[in-house]
Amino acid sequence: MKIACIGAGYVGGPTMAMVALKCPEIEVVVVDINEERIKAWNSDKLPIYEPGLLEVVKECRGRNLFFSTDTKKHVGEADIVFVSVNTPTKTHGIGAGKAADLTYWEGAARLIASVSTSSKIVVEKSTVPVKTAEAIGKVLKRNCQDPNVQFEILSNPEFLAEGTAMEDLRQPDRVLIGGADTPSGQKAIQTLVSVYAHWIPRERILTANLWSAELAKLTANAFLAQRISSINAISALCEATGADVQQVAHAIGTDSRIGPKFLNASVGFGGSCFQKDILNLCYVCESVGLKEVAEYWYQVVSMNDYQKQRFVERVISAMFNTVSQKKIAIYGFAFKKDTGDTRETPAIDVCKGLIRDGAKVCVFDPEVTPEQIFRDLSAPKFEWDRPNYSRSQSHMLENVQVVSDAVAAAEGAHAICILTEWDQFKTLDYQAMYEKMTKPAFIFDGRNILDHAKLREIGFIVYALGKPLDPFLVKGY
Ligand code: NAI
Known part of the structure; x- marks a missing residue:
């Protein structure tokens, strides 16, 4: 059996590496149009940072795992084609700012159709709007020249979390496979089940109809994000009442x-x-006339925006209502620990908010490159997933410095903002940091990972999310 995967990103790379590791008799080729990415996958400096990934890639690469830009050849030869391309939010036209942009997906489908001389199972690995399989089926069928070629579409959404991707893939809570309720659809489901059954207990391999599988992924992410927005909403109330969000x-x-x-x-x-x-779920709801349902879920995103804005406002108000010309150290830029991924990281909005008020931010993150930080802070919202955005906000960068250690970031700073929960931030020498900072020295712990009592003993004014306010902030002495 041959498997090809279109898209060598955060999902395509790790998932296919795990399939290759667990199924040595299957040849797995990951293809991408991005030459640089493929080159990196073929080197020892992989394009993404994920604990345990390099070891697996090294074990399988050249044996039954390959990375290539020759999309036509490998897709043409494959029995199963996973499509794991990006599905960003549309930036213009109907549904801009909400709907999924399926340009990359459609491009992949057209490619599959044009090179197929044998029947294939096409697997939706990307997260797509419910009913995408229907549209993709039409593109595949109408663009394939060979009438004997049959396509069976499966939905097999990926539930891995960045930072723990390899463990999630090795021992997933479940694998979900959706397919058509026809004999050929069910046969295709069983073919994919047999791949995962190499290492995943059968009872954890769930099967469903296509639309349930597509919708389950959107629903899972909506529920997970909803929990974060819910506790964040309560964190605001905690600060106003003296309750402690961690205790709650x-x-x-x-x-x-x-x-x-x-x-x-x-x-x-x-x-x-x-x-x-x-946003995509909301758009789908609106498209089928479910305005109230869309509004309900939209609040999860609004609350998230509010939380970031609230954090910026807290920093500014605590620092005597001005951050103008003040150096602020930003600890952590990745959207969470153990990844170098910065897509939609709250650090972008927080840094932009502080810079707009005149601050000079100095960023330290152990895994994110300066180039990436500069790129993120100059990209307009939603444009980060497109290679050729215009750098319309590049004046932002005049007030951004990126350094390679935490002490350098704190030197002369008025405040430290913890924006990513990297473990190493917990054990830094804050006494040494305090001595190098401008006084009064502030710490805004946006992840609640530090020992706040100890920091207050050192002399810091500490603000922590959803925690009783620092007496200094309350009494002003
Ligand atoms: P990514 O942006 O890291 O990777 C996508 C890759 O597809 C890029 O390297 C791009 O060059 C390539 N590509 C686009 N069009 C192509 C084409 N026509 N032919 C060949 N290559 C093409 O995206 P990521 O993070 O891997 O996400 C992929 C999908 O998986 C998205 O739909 C995402 O929502 C979903 N997902 C992502 C998760 C994550 O943690 N990042 C988790 C679960 C699902």
Whole structure:
């Protein structure tokens, strides 16, 4: 059996590496139009950082795992084609700012149709709007020259989380495979089940109809993001009342109906998926006339924007209503720890908000390159997933510095903002940092990972999300 995967990104690369590792008799080729990315996949400096990924790639690469730009050849030869291309939010036209832009997906489907001389199973790995399989089926059928070629479309959404992708792939809570309710659809489902059954217990491989599988992925992301927005909403109330959001989260999380996960208040959720998938869900709801349902889910995104804005406003108000010309150290730019991914990271909105008020930000992140940070801070909203956006906000960059260690970032700074929960931030020498900073020295812990009592002992004025306010902020002495 030969598998090709179109799209060598955060999903295509790790998922196919795991398939190759667990199924040594299957040849797996990951193809991409991005030459640089493929070159990196073929080197020891992979294009994405994910714990444990390099080891798996090294074990399989050249054996039964290959990375190539020759999309036509490998897609043409494959029995199963996974499509794992990006599905960003549309930036213009009907549905701009909400609907999924399926340009890349349609391009992949046209490519599959044009090179197919044998029947194939086409697997939706990307997150797509419900009913995409119907549209893709039409593109495939109408563009393939060979009448004997049959396409069977499956939906097999990916539930991995960046930072723990390899463990999630090795031992997923479940794998979901949706297919048509026809004999050939069911046969295709069983073919894909047999691939995953190499390492995943059968009871964890769920099968469903196509539309349920497509919608389940959007729903999963909407529910996960909803929990974050819910606890973030409560964090605002905690600050206003003297309650502690961590105590509240612990108290509710011990209820087995609620559960303890995804209850950490933070500066907001990020990542390429949550916002885009909820907006997409809202758009689908609106398109079928479900205005109230769309509005309900839209609040999850609004609350996230509010949380980021609230954080910026807190920094400014705490620092005597002005950050003009003040150096502010930003610890962490990635959207979460253990990844170098910055797509939709709250750090972008927080930095832009502070810079707009005149601050000079100095960023340190252990995994994000300066080039990426400059790129993110000059890209207009929603344009980050397109290679050729115009750098319309590049004046932002005059007030951005990127450094390679935490101490350099703190030197002369008025404040430190923790925006990513990197473990190494917990053990930094804050006493040394304090001595190098301008006084009064502030810490705004946007992830609640530091020992706030200890920091206050050192002399910092500490603001933590959803926690009782620093006495300094309350009494002003
Ligand atoms: P990505 O942007 O890292 O990778 C997509 C790749 O597809 C890019 O390298 C791009 O060059 C390539 N591509 C686009 N059109 C192509 C074409 N016609 N032929 C060949 N290559 C093409 O995106 P990522 O993060 O891997 O996401 C892919 C999909 O998976 C998205 O729909 C996303 O919503 C979904 N997803 C992402 C997760 C994540 O944690 N990043 C988790 C679960 C699902």
